Amino acid sequence: MSSPHDDFAHSLVREVLAGPTTLRAHPDRPAKLLVPRPDGRMAGIDLTPFEAEPQPMTAGHYFHGIRSVDELLTAYREARQSKPFEEDLPEALEHVDPYAREFLDGVLARARRFLTDAEAKLIGDWVGRLDVYVAVKAIESLLYSQADLTLLKIAPRLGWTVHFDHLAIRCGSSAHRDAERVVENLRRHHGYVPSQVEGEDFYQFEDGWNAYLLYKILENGQVLRLFIDQSDADNPTQIIQHWNHVYGYTAHHLAIRATRFEEGRRVAVGLSKLMHTMEAEGIAIMTPTGDYTDRLLLQVFTRPERNREVPERIREVLRTHGAELETVIENAKLLELLSRWETSPELAERFFALYDIPYERDNPLHSAPIYNYFLPEQAAHVIRTSVQTAA
Structure with missing residues (x-):
C-alpha cells in the first residue's frame, strides 16, 4: 500500500515528465526518475520526501532582534x-587536536574586531529562522568566510531569498565510529531523522569515505539537511579525518541556495546566475556539477577559505602521509552554492500538507524543491574539486 509520501512522489514524476526534459520514467518505480550520467550510465533518483514531524524553530529564542556584534556572539554562546x-560527547575529542579550539576562538575574536553591527544583524535575522544546531554551525562559517556572507548581503537588492540547504560536518574515522557518535547525538537531542527512502540515509564512496544523511523540517517550513561524514577505517590518508583532527566539528562547508518570487510562484535562482553574481562580487568559483540532472540539483564550491596558521607540529605529522595533505588541510571552510528546481504551487501545497504545515505561497521559507536529497556522484565531485585545486 502506498503512503501519501509515495503518492506525492508519483505526482512529482508526472510533473517533471510533462515538460521538456532529459530525464526519463523509471520502468518499475513510479516514484523514481532515470538520470543519464556523464559516463553514459543511468542513475535512478527517488523523489519521495523524507518522513518527519515538524520541529520547533529553536534558534529564534536566541537570535531574534540581534542589533550588534556583542549581541550576536552572546546569543551564539x-x-x-x-x-x-x-x-x-564522551570520546568525541580524543582524536581532535587542541588547535581546533584555538581555531574557533580565533574566528570569534576576529568577528569581534572586524564584523559590523549591520552584518551581525543580517546573520542573526537569517539564522534565527533555523534550529540551534544549524544556527551555531552556520555562524561559525559566516564569521570565517567572506564568501558565505556575500550572498546574504546582496540578496535583498536582487529580490532573492537565501535558503539554508545543508551543512557538512567532518568527523574522524569509522575506526572510532566518530560519525555514528555524532549522528546519535543529532537524533537523540536535536530531532533529526534519517530518510525512510532506501539509500538516502547512508552513502559509501569508492575513494575511502562514508556519510550519514539526516533531515528535519521546522514548523516554519524550513527544511534542514545534514551531511555527516568520516574517513573509512582502512584509509589513513583520506582527508576527512585530518580535517576533523585540525578543525574539530566546525562545519566544513555551508551550502546555500536562492529563490525568487515570480509570476505568483517561487522559482529557483539558477546556478549559473548565482555563479556570475558571486564572481561579480569578487568570489572565485570552482567547477560546477549537476547539468545532467536537468536542474533538479546543481552545485558548485566557491574557492576554499585558506588557513595558513596550521601549527608546524601538525604539518610535520601530515607530511608523513604525503606532501599533498599538508596543503589541502589549509582548506578550512568552503561555501557551496546550490540550485534546486522548485515544484509548482499546487504541488508545493501538497508537499507541506505532508507535514501538516499550511502552505503560504508568498512565505519566503516555503520553498519546495522537487528533489530533496543529495546525489553521491555530485558529493564525490565537489570533494575532489576542493582537494585537487587546493594548491
Missing part, C-alpha cells in the same frame, strides 16, 4: 550551551 554538541 547561549545557543551553543542549550543542547549537547559534539564537544560535549
Whole structure:
C-alpha cells in the first residue's frame, strides 16, 4: 500500500515528465526518475520526501532582534550551551587536536574586531529562522568566510531569498565510529531523522569515505539537511579525518541556495546566475556539477577559505602521509552554492500538507524543491574539486 509520501512522489514524476526534459520514467518505480550520467550510465533518483514531524524553530529564542556584534556572539554562546554538541560527547575529542579550539576562538575574536553591527544583524535575522544546531554551525562559517556572507548581503537588492540547504560536518574515522557518535547525538537531542527512502540515509564512496544523511523540517517550513561524514577505517590518508583532527566539528562547508518570487510562484535562482553574481562580487568559483540532472540539483564550491596558521607540529605529522595533505588541510571552510528546481504551487501545497504545515505561497521559507536529497556522484565531485585545486 502506498503512503501519501509515495503518492506525492508519483505526482512529482508526472510533473517533471510533462515538460521538456532529459530525464526519463523509471520502468518499475513510479516514484523514481532515470538520470543519464556523464559516463553514459543511468542513475535512478527517488523523489519521495523524507518522513518527519515538524520541529520547533529553536534558534529564534536566541537570535531574534540581534542589533550588534556583542549581541550576536552572546546569543551564539547561549545557543551553543542549550543542547549537547559534539564537544560535549564522551570520546568525541580524543582524536581532535587542541588547535581546533584555538581555531574557533580565533574566528570569534576576529568577528569581534572586524564584523559590523549591520552584518551581525543580517546573520542573526537569517539564522534565527533555523534550529540551534544549524544556527551555531552556520555562524561559525559566516564569521570565517567572506564568501558565505556575500550572498546574504546582496540578496535583498536582487529580490532573492537565501535558503539554508545543508551543512557538512567532518568527523574522524569509522575506526572510532566518530560519525555514528555524532549522528546519535543529532537524533537523540536535536530531532533529526534519517530518510525512510532506501539509500538516502547512508552513502559509501569508492575513494575511502562514508556519510550519514539526516533531515528535519521546522514548523516554519524550513527544511534542514545534514551531511555527516568520516574517513573509512582502512584509509589513513583520506582527508576527512585530518580535517576533523585540525578543525574539530566546525562545519566544513555551508551550502546555500536562492529563490525568487515570480509570476505568483517561487522559482529557483539558477546556478549559473548565482555563479556570475558571486564572481561579480569578487568570489572565485570552482567547477560546477549537476547539468545532467536537468536542474533538479546543481552545485558548485566557491574557492576554499585558506588557513595558513596550521601549527608546524601538525604539518610535520601530515607530511608523513604525503606532501599533498599538508596543503589541502589549509582548506578550512568552503561555501557551496546550490540550485534546486522548485515544484509548482499546487504541488508545493501538497508537499507541506505532508507535514501538516499550511502552505503560504508568498512565505519566503516555503520553498519546495522537487528533489530533496543529495546525489553521491555530485558529493564525490565537489570533494575532489576542493582537494585537487587546493594548491
